[in-house]
Amino acid sequence: xxxxxxxxxxxxxxxxxxxxxxxxxxxxxxxxxxxxxxxxxxxxxxxxxxxxxxxxxxxxxxxxxxxxxxxxxxxxxxxxxxxxxxx
Numbered sequence: 805x806x807x808x809x810x811x812x813x814x815x816x817x818x819x820x821x822x823x824x825x826x827x828x829x830x831x832x833x834x835x836x837x838x839x840x841x842x843x844x845x846x847x848x849x850x851x852x853x854x855x856x857x858x859x860x861x862x863x864x865x866x867x868x869x870x871x872x873x874x875x876x877x878x879x880x881x882x883x884x885x886x887x888x889x890x891x
Contacts, residue, residue, distance in 0.1 A: 810834040810879070812872055818861035825850045826858050828865045832873050839873055841866065 811833045818826040830841045843862060845851050851858055 808834075810876060812876060814865075814869060814872060816861070816865040816868070818858045820847075820850050820854045820857065823847060823850060825854065826861065828862070830865075830869045830872075832869070832876055834876055834879075839869065841869055 811831065814828075814830040814832070816828040817824050818828075825845070825847045827844045827846060828842065829844075830839065832839050
């Protein structure tokens with residue numbers, strides 16, 4: 805029996821005037837593992853001055869991760885049902 809696993813790596817940036825203020829990454833796995841989302845503040849001064857806009861970007865990235873997670877789990881569920889045979 806072939807056991808398949810799918811892993812996705814996602815990245816994003818919050819830019820203020822083309823300056824990378826915050827970077828996001830996420831790792832999703834189809835094997836029931838934990839979805840991990842990381843946030844890295846690269847420019848503290850711009851983050852503090854623009855925190856509301858950056859927080860909106862954070863929320864948008866989280867929603868993007870959730871959407872991709874739903875797709876990933878739906879794809880895996882479909883693959884599993886396609887390989888089920890009746891005897």
